[in-house]
Amino acid sequence: MPQPTRDRFDDVPRTSGRVGAHRAEAPGMNGWVVLLWSFVAALVLIIGGIFVALVMMGRITLFPEAEPSVAPTPVETGIVDTTYSVMILNATPEEGLATQMRETLLNSGWAADVVYATDSDSQDFPTTTVYYVADDDELAAIGLAGLLGGAEVQQSDVYAGLNETDQKQLAVVIGLDRSTAPPETPAE
Structure with missing residues (x-):
């Protein structure tokens, strides 16, 4: 098998530590922040689910229709009849x-x-x-x-x-x- 040719990277000294950004720990992502975001996401999903359920059951109307105005019934005023x-x-x-x-x-x-x-x-x-x-x-x-x-x-x-x-x-x-x-x- 032929030997690969040497390039400039073959001369870089090898270290025992990790190298590269993908191996570094995520900055600022600790357990409390993850827990808080999980709580907020769950709360939004629960409130949204309740709202959708109320709309589907008819308890909330998103776009109510305008009720037709009912004209008041006229009050009978009668007549003054002096023949009685x-x-x-x-x-x-x-x-x-x-x-x-x-x-x-x-x-x-x-x-x-x-x-x-x-x-x-x-x-x-x-x-x-x-x-x-x-x-x-x-x-x-x-x-x-x-x-x-x-x-x-x-x-x-x-x-x-x-x-x-x-x-x-x-x-x-x-x-x-x-x-x-x-x-x-x-x-x-």
């Missing part, structure tokens, strides 16, 4: 409320012969209420309630027997919400 006869019952201990309300209706255009005011048998009715009988009378009852300053409106035929004519009728029961006098308590 009105029965006003004072169901409070305060005297004269039925007469005051009758005067209010007369000043609003009702004829004196179709508005009746009297005291009720009860004196502890809680809220002023306008009663109407037929479904066709609801708008007139709402209009009358608005004219009186916001009374409740209910459909009932309890007061239908008070009308002896065939004329359309509304009944107003004045409650304690319009009274300034406290209700009477029975003596023991």
